[in-house]
Amino acid sequence: MLEALGLTEEEARTYAALVRSGACPKEQLATLTGLSSGAVGRALDGLTSHGLVSRDEPDGRRVAAQPPDTAGEVLLLHRMQELMTARAAMMRLADEYHASTREQRGQLPVEYTPKAAVPQRVEQIQRGARREVLHFDTPPYSSVDNRIQVEQLAAGVSYRTVYDRHAIDYPGAMERIDQCIEAGEQARVIARIPMKVMIVDRELAILPALGGIGTWPGATVIVQPSPLLDALIELFERVWVDSVPLDxxxxxxxxxxxxxxxxxxxxxxxxxxxxxxxxxxxxxxxxxxxxxxxxxxxxxxxxxxxxxxxxxxxxxxxxxxxxxxxxxxxxxxxxxxxxxxxxxxxxxx
Missing domain, CATH: 1.10.10.10 (Winged helix-like DNA-binding domain superfamily/Winged helix DNA-binding domain)
Known part of the structure; x- marks a missing residue:
């Protein structure tokens, strides 16, 4: 848990042992933590630099943990500051990326994603949604986990999903769909959807690069704002009108x-x-x-x-x-x- 503050696993174990045992000779920490004496020494050096331990004797043999609610709070604030700095750097890079992408859109409105990178890219796109997700859903699936969708629904993102009839008959499908509907999804079904596609905030869409309606999670293309994206949105709206509500x-x-x-x-x-x-x-x-x-x-x-x-x-x-x-x-x-x-x-x- 403390690794999130920038501590190594050995530092986290050593600090927790000191908090529980109180001040003790550093030799005793090897027994308390199950670490080698060398690992304990490195952990103490790291904890000292973080301000989480102090040495009670001039020779430094006896060590004690600093109170977690004070020393830990300072470390947490430092970590948050580092993360905010990193976030600002990523936002600057994102601005540069979108600026360069806009320059290229007239030539290339799509981005190709190879099969190996698809799961991560789909998660990034879905987590990046701020307003709405429009989704054509059909088997086969690489995963039936709808955790991200439920989290996004709870965060206020609107989901409208049209399920292919075969998706309803997929093992465990109704339980998964019920969970999404209870979380706020608007769900409909139709005999056959034209393709598997996800449209996010009407700004981009991801769909299979090759094959028929069920070729996901193979290689995909991501469609940026363009007449092609406008056509995909219009296609979704037409299919939505012709489909039957599941709720x-x-x-x-x-x-x-x-x-x-x-x-x-x-x-x-x-x-x-x-x-x-x-x-x-x-x-x-x-x-x-x-x-x-x-x-x-x-x-x-x-x-x-x-x-x-x-x-x-x-x-x-x-x-x-x-x-x-x-x-x-x-x-x-x-x-x-x-x-x-x-x-x-x-x-x-």
């Missing part, structure tokens, strides 16, 4: 509909995401017949004969969080919400 329980007005219990909401979420009945059964831990029976129960409650009609009814009743403007547009088309927007891949019972 079905929120309803149109953001209030969970009283007609549905938690089990109904989860079933409707999975059915309207486009999963097969078998996949829905796997997610719920039930048999396919149970899925069919519960789907029929929802249809009977809605007074409809097909799942397409169930999707339309769910939208009209506020079970699906589509906007009233969107519903008005769909209503003008003879009441057709459409298999492509609500019940992709889901057949009639």
């Amino acid at each position: 079905l329980g929120a309803g149109i007005e953001g209030v969970r509909p009283a007609e549905l219990d938690k089990a109904d909401v989860r079933l409707l979420t999975l059915l309207l995401s486009g999963l097969t009945d078998e996949a829905v059964a796997r997610h719920l831990g039930v048999g396919r017949r149970t899925v069919l029976r519960r789907a029929r129960s929802l249809m009977d409650r809605a007074g409809v004969a097909t799942r397409m009609q169930l999707g339309w009814y769910a939208a009209r009743r506020g079970w699906i969080g589509l906007s009233r403007k969107r519903l008005a547009v769909d209503s003008s088309s003879e009441g057709q919400l459409g298999a492509d927007t609500v019940v992709r891949g889901v057949g009639d019972v």
